[in-house]
Amino acid sequence: MSALRWSVRTLDRALDGETVYRELLAAEPVAYWLDGSLTDRTPRHVSVLGTTTAGVVSRNVADGDVFSELKGLLAERSAEPPVELTGLFCGGYVGYFGYELKALTGGVAAHEASTPDALWIWADRFVVIDHDRDRTHLVALDGGEDWLDRAEQAATDWWMGRVDAPAIARLDLESHLEQDRTTYLAGIARVLAELEAGETYEVNLTNRVRLPAVPDPFEFFCWQRSANPAPYAAFLRYGDLAVASSSPERFLTVDGDGWAECRPIKGTAPRADDPLTDRLAAKALAEDDKTRAENLMIVDLIRNDLGRVSIPGTVTVPQLMQVESYRTVHQLVTTVRGRLRAGVSAVDAVRACFPPGSMTGAPKIRTMRIIDELEPSARGVYSGALGYLTVDGRADLSVVIRTAVLTPDATVIGAGGAIVLDSDPVAEYDEMVLKATAAVGGSVGGVNE
Numbered sequence: 001m002s003a004l005r006w007s008v009r010t011l012d013r014a015l016d017g018e019t020v021y022r023e024l025l026a027a028e029p030v031a032y033w034l035d036g037s038l039t040d041r042t043p044r045h046v047s048v049l050g051t052t053t054a055g056v057v058s059r060n061v062a063d064g065d066v067f068s069e070l071k072g073l074l075a076e077r078s079a080e081p082p083v084e085l086t087g088l089f090c091g092g093y094v095g096y097f098g099y100e101l102k103a104l105t106g107g108v109a110a111h112e113a114s115t116p117d118a119l120w121i122w123a124d125r126f127v128v129i130d131h132d133r134d135r136t137h138l139v140a141l142d143g144g145e146d147w148l149d150r151a152e153q154a155a156t157d158w159w160m161g162r163v164d165a166p167a168i169a170r171l172d173l174e175s176h177l178e179q180d181r182t183t184y185l186a187g188i189a190r191v192l193a194e195l196e197a198g199e200t201y202e203v204n205l206t207n208r209v210r211l212p213a214v215p216d217p218f219e220f221f222c223w224q225r226s227a228n229p230a231p232y233a234a235f236l237r238y239g240d241l242a243v244a245s246s247s248p249e250r251f252l253t254v255d256g257d258g259w260a261e262c263r264p265i266k267g268t269a270p271r272a273d274d275p276l277t278d279r280l281a282a283k284a285l286a287e288d289d290k291t292r293a294e295n296l297m298i299v300d301l302i303r304n305d306l307g308r309v310s311i312p313g314t315v316t317v318p319q320l321m322q323v324e325s326y327r328t329v330h331q332l333v334t335t336v337r338g339r340l341r342a343g344v345s346a347v348d349a350v351r352a353c354f355p356p357g358s359m360t361g362a363p364k365i366r367t368m369r370i371i372d373e374l375e376p377s378a379r380g381v382y383s384g385a386l387g388y389l390t391v392d393g394r395a396d397l398s399v400v401i402r403t404a405v406l407t408p409d410a411t412v413i414g415a416g417g418a419i420v421l422d423s424d425p426v427a428e429y430d431e432m433v434l435k436a437t438a439a440v441g442g443s444v445g446g447v448n449e
Contacts (some may be wrong), residue, residue: 011138034048067348107365107369114380125140163226207414243403245398354385359383382401417431
């Protein structure tokens with residue numbers, strides 16, 4: 001394959017992502033917006049929006065090994081980016097790995113999803129908004145000057161509209177649960193029996209909310225991001241399929257030096273207006289025994305996953321169960337890092353860690369089998385990973401939680417929680433409902449993710 005050619009135009013201001021999408025991408029059959037503007041997380045605040053002229057990799061488990069396919073495609077197009085895009089998004093694939101791909105990473109194909117198990121968009125027309133440096137890069141690979149002209153024209157506009165709450169945000173979500181209260185509590189009871197028997201230490205039991213379709217998925221996303229801003233807000237559209245995510249959790253990043261990092265979240269508490277109350281809420285979160293037990297078990301699992309692809313001795317936990325405070329919540333976050341071995345790609349690291357341990361429980365393989373027996377349907381996009389894989393070997397992916405999958409037939413939201421021996425079943429049910437509420441723009445207060 002011939003070498004990539006970049007055309008880059010740089011603007012000395014950070015554009016508004018919503019305006020860029022509405023003016024440049026709303027009419028495209030395939031589009032994406034990875035929104036990095038809604039968080040104070042470090043080190044960089046970067047948003048990526050774009051489309052494709054060169055196709056989409058849409059695969060199901062039965063189609064073969066999509067991890068190997070993407071690894072090969074990226075290797076063919078491997079390149080050093082222009083200096084303007086170093087350390088930023090420079091082209092590659094934007095999309096998701098759905099949970100059912102566990103069948104390629106040690107699990108089994110227990111259920112079949114109605115959506116693609118993997119969806120990856122080749123990004124050759126995109127906008128990179130560097131919020132920290134207050135600049136924007138308009139980028140086209142292998143031509144595309146006309147598209148760059150259109151992108152520059154879009155940059156002259158500014159969206160000032162108001163987004164109203166969608167009708168589904170006013171529905172009683174409990175009446176739309178796939179597993180009603182009685183069924184879900186029965187599932188928790190079966191999990192507790194497995195825990196008592198020593199078959200597992202922790203199980204993330206999930207449910208689905210099936211709501212009516214929304215008239216405009218992008219308007220839904222705009223409502224979601226305004227009502228529940230999140231570090232990994234994202235919107236993907238592929239024909240009639242759309243994914244609107246307000247995820248707070250990093251699954252995996254791989255940087256230019258081969259360092260891989262996971263940041264599992266187990267524990268969330270709402271912020272308080274009163275400073276003393278706010279500090280006490282953070283302290284209570286940090287000291288909660290159940291939350292710490294959940295977090296520690298997932299950290300051990302992730303250390304094992306990363307250890308399989310990292311240089312021996314490099315897997316460390318530089319941050320263990322630290323409270324990080326964002327605009328609306330405190331979160332208990334752990335950081336696990338490892339230096340990838342020579343010849344190990346970002347896709348190899350994703351495979352080794354997939355599906356996210358925070359969405360399975362521990363030990364992973366046995367626990368996934370228990371989940372297969374207790375959950376009656378595919379998780380689909382939910383519980384997978386969403387983000388980008390770049391041509392210069394980097395990756396940044398979130399855990400797909402607090403996410404709506406939108407089609408012309410329905411809006412489907414997954415939600416669940418980690419069950420351990422001292423779990424209170426009623427509290428776990430209530431937590432699951434709150435998480436589903438967060439995905440449609442409700443309050444995340446009291447949610448323990």
